Amino acid sequence: MIWDFKEIKNLVLTSNLISLNEGNTQEVKFNNGTTEIILKREDLNPTGSWKDRGTAFKVTELLEKNIKEAVIATSGNAAISFLTYLKQIPDFKLHVAVSKNVNEYKLQKIKELINGTNNILYISENSRKESVEIAAKFNCVNLRSSIDESIVKGYWSLGFELKKYILPDRQIGIFAPVSSGTAFVGLVQGLHLKLDHDWQLPRMYAVQTTATYPIVSLLNIDVHEQESKADAIIDKTALRAPQILKVIKETNGGAVAVTDQELDEAKQFIKNKINIELSYTSLLSVAAYLRLSKQNVKLDRVILIASGT
Numbered sequence: 001m002i003w004d005f006k007e008i009k010n011l012v013l014t015s016n017l018i019s020l021n022e023g024n025t026q027e028v029k030f031n032n033g034t035t036e037i038i039l040k041r042e043d044l045n046p047t048g049s050w051k052d053r054g055t056a057f058k059v060t061e062l063l064e065k066n067i068k069e070a071v072i073a074t075s076g077n078a079a080i081s082f083l084t085y086l087k088q089i090p091d092f093k094l095h096v097a098v099s100k101n102v103n104e105y106k107l108q109k110i111k112e113l114i115n116g117t118n119n120i121l122y123i124s125e126n127s128r129k130e131s132v133e134i135a136a137k138f139n140c141v142n143l144r145s146s147i148d149e150s151i152v153k154g155y156w157s158l159g160f161e162l163k164k165y166i167l168p169d170r171q172i173g174i175f176a177p178v179s180s181g182t183a184f185v186g187l188v189q190g191l192h193l194k195l196d197h198d199w200q201l202p203r204m205y206a207v208q209t210t211a212t213y214p215i216v217s218l219l220n221i222d223v224h225e226q227e228s229k230a231d232a233i234i235d236k237t238a239l240r241a242p243q244i245l246k247v248i249k250e251t252n253g254g255a256v257a258v259t260d261q262e263l264d265e266a267k268q269f270i271k272n273k274i275n276i277e278l279s280y281t282s283l284l285s286v287a288a289y290l291r292l293s294k295q296n297v298k299l300d301r302v303i304l305i306a307s308g309t
Contacts, residue, residue: 001019001020001021001022001023001024001056002019002022002023002053002056002057002154002156002157003017003019003056004023004024004157005156005157005160007156007160007193008057008153008154008156008157011057011153012057012060012061012064013064014060014063014064016060016063016064017060018056018059018060018063018085018088018089019056020046020047020052020056020084020085021046022045022046022052022053022055022056023045023052023053023157023158023161024161025040025041025042025044025045025161026040026041026044027039027040027041028041028274028276030273030274032273032293034300035293035299035300035301035302036300036301036302037273037289037301037302037304038165038301038302038303038304039270039274039286039304039306040158040161040162040303040304040305040306041306042158042282042305042306042307042308043278043279043282043306043307043308043309045308046084047077047080047081047084048077048080048308048309049077049080049081049232049307049308049309050155050158050183050305050307050308051077051078051081051145051183051308052081052085053154053155053157053158053183053186054145054151054152054153054154054155054182054183054186055078055081055082055085055151055154056085056154057150057151057153057154058082058143058148058150058151058154059082059085059086059088059089061150062086062089062092062141063088063089067141068089068091068092068093069092069093069094069095069138069140069141070092070093070094070095070140070141070142070143071094071095071096071097071131071134071135071138071140071141071142071143072094072095072096072097072131072142072143072144073097073098073127073128073130073131073144074096074097074098074127075098075099075102075103075106075179075231075232075234076098076102076103076106076107076109076110076232076309077106077232077308077309078143078145079094079096079098079106079110079113080106080109080110080113082094082143083096083110083113083114083119084113086119091118093118093119093120093140094119094120095119095120095122095131095134095138095140096110096114096119096120096121096122097122097124097127097128097130097131097134098110098121098122098123098124098127099123099124099125099126099127100123100124100125102123103231106309107123122134131144145180145182146180146181146182146235146237146239146240147239148182151182151186152182152185152186152189153186154186155182155183155185155186155187155189155190156186156187156189156190156193157190158183158186158187158190158305159186159187159188159189159190159191159192159193159194160190160193160194162174162187162190162191162303163190163191163194163195165301165303166191166195166200166201166202167301168200170300170301171203171298171299171300171301172202172203172299172300172301172302172303173202173203173204173205173253173289173292173297173299173301173302173303174187174202174203174204174205174302174303174305175205175207175284175285175286175288175289175302175303175304175305176204176205176206176207176285176305176307177207177208177230177232177233177281177284177285177305177307178206178207178208178215178233178244178255179208179212179232179233179234179235180235180239180240181206181215181235181238181239181240181241181243181244182240183307184204184206184240184244184247185240185243185244185247187305188201188204188247201247201250201251202251202303203251203252203253203254203299204247204248204251204253205248205253205254205255205256205285205288205289205292206244206248206253206254206255206256207255207256207258207284207285207287207288208233208255208256208257208258208284209228209230209233209257209258209284210223210224210225210226210227210228210257210258210259210260211225211226211227211228211233212228212233212234212235212236213225213255213257214235214236214237214238214241215238215241215244215245215248215255216255216256216257218238218241218245219245219248219254219255221255221257223257224259226259226260227260228258228259228260228263228280229260229263229280230258230263230279230280230281230283230284231280231281232281232307232308232309233281233284254292256287256288256291256292258284258287258288258291259287262287262288262290262291263280263283263284263287265287265290266283266284266286266287266290267280267283269286269290270283270286278306279308279309281307281308281309282306282307282308282309283306284307285304285305285306285307286304286306289302289304
């Protein structure tokens, strides 16, 4: 769990640490030609998403501050994670604002988690705007991962777990999906804390979709916009863009907007190599790596983050 790391545990005062044993996820290793691949199975976290890392830290902080009400705008995964973890705080009330276009499976899961509780579901045209209005109406905390630095700290654990694969004498790349960019930033901060020198940081690649690609567009990369099967990437505001672009520049990394055709190719690649099924969102990093490998970007080792549903 994230609390196994003293750097994270020391950030809170409470001894009531909220956890469902998130983190320490499986790492599947295989080769593609001369490139060593490490697939980080974040989809195996308790609620099926790497968001559990940030949630565990934030919910513990809410408990520590005796906060009992909050609102969250979500594409699904964050609400599922928070609703699950908040069961450990008696009488907590969470307002969940989702878009009317939310994935039907995730919506059904949210409804199941809310059923029989005092949590409330709102379905609207603009979930983010609705969450702001709800926060003002009920004078409660707005859980916005795109600006919340507490949630970032939970993702340090991912960087801590991956540090062992970062070697200064090898060309290494990490590919990670980016929506709000919170997990990406937290991962990099975790690596910074564990590595002896900044120059040891691997090349960092931010992966987005052809439906939502604000980081890619800021790098003046042309994208043929179209809908994407990877529906967890929704944040078009890119409030963490300056941090992400700085990391990309300093590590000689990049940003990629993956097409649905590339996602299908990634799905077949993973099936052929290790015979497992991943969601389209989890396949984003795989698809981005495959594109760059076709473009003769040479890396000795790549770490592909399967972020979850």
